[in-house]
Amino acid sequence: MTQNKKTALNSTRNSDYTQWYLDVISAADLAEHxxxxxxxxxxxxxxxxxxRCQKILDEAFKKTGHQxxxxxxxxxxxxxxxxxQHIDGFAKECAVVTHHRLSKNADGQLVPDGELEEPYVIRPTSEMIIGEAFSRWVDSYRDLPILINQWANVMRWEMRTRLFLRTSEILWQEGHTAHATAKEAREETLLMLSVYENFIEKTLNIPVITGMKPMIERFPGAEETYTLEVMTQNQKALQAGTSHFMGQNFAKACDIQFTSAAGQKEFAWTTSWGMTTRLIGALIMVHADDCGxxxxxxxxxYHVVILPILKNRDSDAIVLKKAQEIQEEIESLxxxxxxxxVHIDRRDIRGGDKNWQWIKKGVPLRIEIGEKEIEMGTCSLSIRYKDRDPLTRMSYSLSDFYANxxxxxxxxxxHMWDMAANYRQKALYDVQSYDELKKAIQQQNDSEEKAPGFFSCFLADTPELEAHLKALNVTARCLPMNALAEKGVCIITGQPDSPKMILAKAY
Amino acid sequence: MTQNKKTALNSTRNSDYTQWYLDVISAADLAEHxxxxxxxxxxxxxxxxxxRCQKILDEAFKKTGHQxxxxxxxxxxxxxxxxxQHIDGFAKECAVVTHHRLSKNADGQLVPDGELEEPYVIRPTSEMIIGEAFSRWVDSYRDLPILINQWANVMRWEMRTRLFLRTSEILWQEGHTAHATAKEAREETLLMLSVYENFIEKTLNIPVITGMKPMIERFPGAEETYTLEVMTQNQKALQAGTSHFMGQNFAKACDIQFTSAAGQKEFAWTTSWGMTTRLIGALIMVHADDCGxxxxxxxxxYHVVILPILKNRDSDAIVLKKAQEIQEEIESLxxxxxxxxVHIDRRDIRGGDKNWQWIKKGVPLRIEIGEKEIEMGTCSLSIRYKDRDPLTRMSYSLSDFYANxxxxxxxxxxHMWDMAANYRQKALYDVQSYDELKKAIQQQNDSEEKAPGFFSCFLADTPELEAHLKALNVTARCLPMNALAEKGVCIITGQPDSPKMILAKAY
Structure with missing residues (x-):
């Protein structure tokens, strides 16, 4: 890959993947500590x-009947x-509010004051408070289903954090639904899994594996957790979203009961499903390159950024006017x-700096337009192809550009999809025995920066699995949906009728 | 007003305004404790x-260059x-996080654990944390202005709360900007005031008075606070938004310095501005009636809700199909x-119940469509005019309806605007002396439910004003923008060159 060393990132995926990830974020000016x-x-x-994630997901949620x-x-x-189970899962990482004002102490220091009779937990997730409302809202089967979603911040006091992937405060959406039957609730769980799958594949342009979590990886309180697993460029797994079938666990804890059509009191069946700003971490991990x-x-x-070539002369006005014309023309498509x-970058800074800023921000198309281009009726187009020289320009007649x-x-x-599908395909291994698994992991594990990939094999879905996998230094990602019907002999315990699982190192 | 007593609200504005407000919220199913x-x-x-508020405001913020x-x-x-000053203003109502996990004590009770070395305050507003970032982001005058906004939740531990008007957790937007000159920052403050004014008048359809807060009512730390004051139907004032010119106070507290074009180190000039879900309280207080x-x-x-008249017969399919056709036709306008x-209410519940639900939710137009209407090519239209019988229907040919x-x-x-402007006009008093003011307030103050209105008079803008007004049981709402140039003799202290102020009881 040809590139201007001064303007690409300081690190590369091969030299230091962890640093490269942070460099992409900082070069694109996405976020900071x-x-x-x-x-x-x-x-x-x-x-x-x-x-953009919010807009597209929100439309999909509303289209499937959620409010x-x-x-x-x-x-x-x-x-x-x-x-x-919910407490066991979250108690260790809860931020707790214990006071409701600040006062000055004897030393003039501001300190917490007004201790609350009952402390509050900052929501790590909202099952309990929403469940309490459901118990008031639901009376008869006619009140079901309830299909709601909220865009919110949640808090999980994690010890090791990483921009986008694991933060103490998380922006997310959480859907919560209640149904009259287990069948309906399970259908909802799978419907939202497919909404997520569609979003990741169609909008983020990332091939994803959907599956059921093994019992040791379930959401605290869920009967079934479904997941979407992405493979990063360094061959780790990244969980991009989850959809949970809660059975009647939360309905019982929150007393969500209804009178059925037959006149019986029954507990409702609930689900919840969520996606977070982690999606942006997935986007970087899959699609970014050594230029950002x-x-x-x-x-x-923006699909297109127009970069007018300004020279602080009278001609600038003509160039800017042409840029605006081009913008309007493209925006009608x-x-x-x-x-x-479309965005026009009108800033009066060096053209090369501008250009590199938009390369690092990853906009799909950049158009440079100056006096020369106007004369010829062309524009100078650069397409941001991953791992291709981002400075490659081609001259395009404007009318051809609009048409194409x-x-x-x-x-x-x-092209991006193919690259992502391709590296994933190469690091997806089918293994038949424990020895083969162990050897394959070790063989692939010779680089610090690169994880060994995804391993598919038959494994018994039991609580003991955790200890077995710990020894191998991988985690069980999911029972892939497309192999749920397949059963075989567990390669560790020999237990028959074991499901197919995918193992990987994970973020 | 003719109405079905069984289906209107339980209380009226005249009988019990406070309860009526809560009844509107509950009948429209807007919110609950x-x-x-x-x-x-x-x-x-x-x-x-x-x-809807978010969408329209967000577009206006982006159009004015904010990100x-x-x-x-x-x-x-x-x-x-x-x-x-900021601390003095907010310390009394801060929720404080002091622990980062929960553990079981000797009695098996879950209690806060993991005390933090330094407590955190849940943001009551974000000047300080955003100011800290500005101090890192700003280096040269070229980095200015910074024009940002966030949609967020904030927390103010208020002792007396009321749905939408005063809640402990508040959903809002807060804009924060930094500029190289006082002039620019003041222009920004006023620009956002006008964006807010336009939103309240054009979208909420509410006549509003914009003005500057007297010094005793300023935001803690601001040099100038601008406000938008709405008159409710019971003649109280409701502050619907604020825009603050901070001078260099926060720049000094947060060390936001830049090198000017002349090479001098200078402190930046900042602003902030915010609107909250309180807007929905204003909407109710101005436009709702005794039917909701x-x-x-x-x-x-939804502008239009279509209510198909269903009879659980084969004809239902035809009626629903027609409803869908009408929806598509209207949605193209x-x-x-x-x-x-447009929304079609397909629920299989009693037509009268459906109709009243949408009346109470306040949708502008309701269309009933059944076999008879289809035969005649008409629809049965009800327009939700405030204080007119909401059940009044008129038969409209569909083609006329589309055209009109x-x-x-x-x-x-x-019509709604005129009603709001009208009751406000009637309760806006110009007063010339303290005696007149006192008498006018008492005269108008004979009902518990109705406040005396807005009083306009010359008053000295001093810290002493607070005590004077307390005796009258009113507060100083603002120095109205359209009278900022007028000066006169303070009707309390006799001080010359005093500005015109508006006084009122307020929410």
Whole structure:
């Protein structure tokens, strides 16, 4: 890959993957650390990516019959403590509010004051407080299903944090639904899994494996947890979203009962499902290269950035006017049913700096336009292809460009997909025995930066699995949906009728 | 007003305004109290109103050059304590996080554990944490202005709360900007005031008075606070938004310095501005009637609800098909540059119940459609005019309805505006002396439910004003923008060159 050493990132995926990830974030100006432990500041470009995720997911949720609501941030401790597994899962990482004012002490220092009779937990997730409302809202089977979602912040006091992937405060959406039957609730769980799958594949342009979590990896309180697993460029697994079938566990803990059509009192069946700003971490881990972020067109806040070549002369006005004309022309076109999004960078800074800033931010197309281009009726187009020289320009007649822009974007999107599918395919291994698994992991494990990949094998879904896998230094990612029907002999315990599982190192 | 007593609200504005307000909220199913002190649950219809506010404000912010970001919920206590006035203003109502996990004590009770070395405050507003970032982001005058906004939740531990008007947790947006000159920062403050004014008048359809807060009512740490004051139907003032010019106070507290074009180190000039879900309280207080909410068309989540008359017969399919046709036809039309929003209520419940539910939710237009209407090519239209019988129907040929829908919505919007402007005009008093003021307040103050109105007079803008007004049981709302140039003799202290102020009882 040819590149200007001064303007690419300081690190590469091969030299230092961990540092490279942070360099992509900082070069694209997506986010930074804050003074609040483990919480990040989402900067404009990072937040713009999240807004795109929100918009597209929100439309998909509404199309499938869900309505948005908002529940309180703080959960009374007693309410939070009602579901035993739920507590076990979250108690270790809860931020707790114990006071409701600040006062000056004898030394003039500001200290917490006004101790609360009952402390509050900052929601790590909202099952309990939403469950309490469901118990009031549901009376008869006619009140079901309830299908709601909220866009909110949650807090999990993690010890080791990493921008986007694991933060103490998390922006996310959480869907919560209640149903009259187990069948309906399970269908909802799988419906939302497919909504997520569609979003990851179509919008983030990332091939994903959907599956059921083995019991040792389930959400605290869930009967079944479904997951979406992405393979990063260093061959680790990244969980990009989850959808949970709760059975009647939360209905019992929160007393969500209804009178059935037959006149019986029954507990409802509930689900919940969530996605977070972690999606942006997945995007980087899959699509970025050694020059920075590369954005798939369906997600990009701007498809096209126009860079007028300014020379601080009278001609600048003509160039800017032409840029505006081009913008209006392109904005009247559509890509995947949305108007094409265009931005003109009018800033009076060096053209090369501008250009590199947008390369690192990953916009799909850059157009340079100056006096020469105007004379010839052309523009100078650069397409941000992953792992290709980002400075490669081609001269394009404007009319041809307008006619071809959709196919250029579609081609670029396909190229990104192929690269992601390709590296994943190469690191997906089928293994038949424990020895083979152990050897394969070790064989592939010779680089610090690169994980061994994904291993598919038959394994018994039992609590003991955790200890076995710990020895191998991998985790059980999921029972892939496309192999749920396959059964075989567990390669560790010999137990027959064991499901197929995918193992990997994970973020 | 003719109405079905069984289906209107239980209380009226005249009989019990406070209860009426709560009844409107509950009948429209907007929100409810939660188990968390002073925090509400925003239900789907209430949240849909907030989403409309968000969408329209967000577009206006972006059009004026602002970008969205997200900052942490928790502010380290030491950082929060840097600006003295700011602390004085917020210390009494801060929720404080002191622990980061829960553990079981000897009695098996779950209790806060893992005490933090430094407590965190849940943001009551984000000046300090954003100011700290600005100090890192700003180096040269070229880095200015910074124009950002965030959609977030904040927490103010208020002792007396009321749904939408005063809650412990608040959903809002907060804009924060930094500039190289006082002039620019003041222009920004006023620009955002005008963006807010435009939103309240054009989208909420509410006449509003913009003005500068007298010094005793300023935001803690601001040099100038601008406000938007709405008069409710019971003649109280409701502050609907604020825009603050901070001078260099926060720049000094947070060390936001830049090198000017002349090479000098200077402190930046900052602003902040915010609006909250309180807007929905204003909407109710101005536009609702004794049958429930009345929504202005520009804000309404749906302009039109179609109520198919179902009879559990084969004809139902034909009626539903026709309803869908009408929906598609109307959705292809525009009202104020947005496609008209239509919902079909397909629920199989009693027609009268359905009808009343939508009356109470305040949708501008309801269309009933059944076999008879299909035969005649008509629909049965009800327009939700405030204080007119909501059950009044008129038969409309469908083609006429399509041709006239924009003018029907515009007419209804104008009607609501006129009613609001009218009652406000009647309760706006100009007073010339202290005696006149005192008498006028007492005269108008004979009802418990109705406040005396707005009083305009010359008053000296001093710290002593607070005590004087306390005796009168009113507060100083603002120095109205349209009278900022007028000066006169203070009617209390006799001080010359005093500005015109508006006094009122307030929420």
């Amino acid at each position: 804050s003074s609040t432990r483990g919480a990040m500041i989402l900067k404009p470009w990072g937040y713009a990516l999240w807004e 948005n609501v908002y529940f309180p941030l703080l959960i009374p401790l007693k309410m939070f403590a009602k579901e035993a 972020l590369v954005l798939p067109a369906p997600l990009a806040p 559509f890509f995947e049913k949305e108007p094409i999004r 822009i959709q196919s250029i974007l579609a081609d670029q999107t396909r | 939660s188990s968390t002190r002073g925090a509400m649950i925003l239900k789907p219809w209430g949240y849909a109103l907030w989403e 969205n970001v997200y900052f942490p919920l928790l502010i380290p206590l030491k950082m929060f304590a840097k600006e003295a 909410l009345v929504l202005p068309a520009p804000l309404a989540p 525009f009202f104020e540059k947005e496609p008209i929003r 829908i924009q003018s029907i919505l515009a007419d209804q919007t104008r």
